[in-house]
Amino acid sequence: MGRKPCCDKIGLRRGPWSIEEDHRLMNFILHNGIHCWRIVPKLAGLLRCGKSCRLRWINYLRPDLKRGGFTDAEEDRIMELHSQLGNRWSKIASHFSGRTDNEIKNHWNTKIKKKMKHLGLNPATHEPMNNITNQPQSMQITKPNMCSTIKEREETKGQPKDEFIIETKKTSIISNNDELLLAKNCKTLYAEEVDIRPLFKMQGNETSVSSLPSLYSNISRSEYSSYLAEDSISLEQWGLTDMTDPLVPWDLFTNLDDTPFLL
């Protein structure tokens, strides 16, 4: 038995939102703010449930949404965060401004997952899959102090953490930039034609990489420093007076009435 539905669904609209509905919801929230989603549709004059309104606002109407495709940097960050947080999309989304959990989840399921599989990495664990045949037997991967959640990471602040040691002999797994990038995002590192013991240590906001061949010397230096930066978005930060993203069809709303839809 789940909990009761958030609303009486009889007579309520479902499916895609019309421009008129978007207009009403947008107008209502911009004029009145959000206090209780349950009453929003009633006050805004919408035949939708509060839950549906909330979703529409968060995933589509919110003025601070970035829209457009994900940049390579954003993809890298998603993979990095996913390796730590797993499928906690809202947590992952909180590290991005202008991106929703739904958007990130969709991108993960449709693009990044495939990319990882293509590269022989398990999307769930971010580690090489067993059926990858070019992985040398001599390779050992150890994760002495892996933090699986942000909370854990915070709790172990000041201690060496997220430390991966990979020992390998003469492997050539990494042969192009994409794979190198992915390895970086898994905080794993493979050596090419050398014996190395790369050691990633994260201490506070600083990352140090020791004993790395020059090939890898330019990666992960600053990647982790942004981890701890928390994105916090507020209405004041939405910049409602400067919405210039051409991908957002705000011109549909340029003729908003001055008065809210109070019925």
Place this chain on the structure above:
DNA sequence: AAGGCTGCCAACCGCTCTCAA
């Protein structure tokens, strides 16, 4: 041209979490 297939993504569903009474 038409039908099938695939990818994308908005939206929904069911569950958990949070917090006030």
Place this chain on the structure above:
DNA sequence: CTTGAGAGCGGTTGGCAGCCT
């Protein structure tokens, strides 16, 4: 402490568009 309502989250679905045969 318990309960219940609302909010939030993650998994899933369905429809559309574009591509392929």
